Amino acid sequence: MAQVRAIIGLGNPGADYEATRHNAGAWLVEAVARRAGAALRADRKFLGLHARVQFEGHDLHLLNPTTFMNRSGGAVAALCQFYKIAADELLVAHDELDIAPGTARYKSGGGHGGHNGLRDIVSALGNERGFHRLRIGIGHPGDSRQVTNYVLGRPGKAEHAAIEAAIDECLATLPDALDGQWAKAMNRLHGFSA
Numbered sequence: 001m002a003q004v005r006a007i008i009g010l011g012n013p014g015a016d017y018e019a020t021r022h023n024a025g026a027w028l029v030e031a032v033a034r035r036a037g038a039a040l041r042a043d044r045k046f047l048g049l050h051a052r053v054q055f056e057g058h059d060l061h062l063l064n065p066t067t068f069m070n071r072s073g074g075a076v077a078a079l080c081q082f083y084k085i086a087a088d089e090l091l092v093a094h095d096e097l098d099i100a101p102g103t104a105r106y107k108s109g110g111g112h113g114g115h116n117g118l119r120d121i122v123s124a125l126g127n128e129r130g131f132h133r134l135r136i137g138i139g140h141p142g143d144s145r146q147v148t149n150y151v152l153g154r155p156g157k158a159e160h161a162a163i164e165a166a167i168d169e170c171l172a173t174l175p176d177a178l179d180g181q182w183a184k185a186m187n188r189l190h191g192f193s194a
Contacts, residue, residue: 004132004178005089006061007032008076010117012152013066021163022151024136025093025117026064028167033062035171040064045082047075056175061085070116073124080125087130091177093170094118095151099137102162102194104170106177106186107133132177136166165194 009029010022017023033040036053040062043050048065061083065075076092079085094117099105109130112118118133125131139159141150155163169192176185 002086002088003180004058004060004091005083005085006063006079006091007134008072008079008090008092008121009062009064010069010072010092010094011064012069017152019154020152021138021155022069022095024095024138024163024167025134027163028093028134028136028170029062029064031167031171032060032174036060038062042066046079050079056178058175058178060178070120072117073120073122076121077124087125088132090131091134092118092121092131093134093136095138096135097138097140097147097151099135099139100162100193101137101139101155101159102166103137103192104166104189105135105137106173106182106189107135108182132182134170136163136170138163162194166192169194 007029009026011026012022033051036055038051038053040049040051046063047067048063051062053060053062063079065072067075094115112122169189173185173189
């Protein structure tokens with residue numbers, strides 16, 4: 001299995017969105033950058049905030065697209081083309097309605113599950129099953145008509161703390177995932193609940 005060379009954090013740009021549930025993937029990438037002692041910087045050619053870091057012995061590209069969520073694919077495709085990164089060398093971190101706050105799950109391949117950021121990446125790469133995902137639980141509002149307002153809303157204090165705890169656990173399991181030890185990373189992460 002190919003080694004991960006880039007971690008993409010999905011979210012929406014700007015101060016109005018940075019604290020919303022939909023930006024959980026971007027929060028993860030920001031946490032990786034902090035842990036690596038690096039700053040994400042605006043890079044026009046990648047339509048986002050980019051850093052190249054050393055993380056636990058791995059040379060990684062970090063990218064938070066600054067297009068809106070449903071246009072994330074252009075940023076990901078630009079990074080992949082420039083650095084010759086294959087789809088199976090990507091780990092895309094994103095918010096996940098189907099799992100509770102305080103939990104997170106790795107997944108390899110699969111469909112977009114209705115997530116607009118994933119849908120656009122699949123479309124831009126032309127390879128739906130190729131990339132790895134890191135699904136960060138935000139829970140579901142209970143009614144599909146409330147989903148848009150829910151994902152664009154801010155989590156409460158306890159919910160935010162649970163999401164942050166799950167992100168910390170993601171960081172603890174990332175070295176195994178980056179080493180290609182997906183089963184080990186999954187076993188640890190999937191057993192965690194804040």
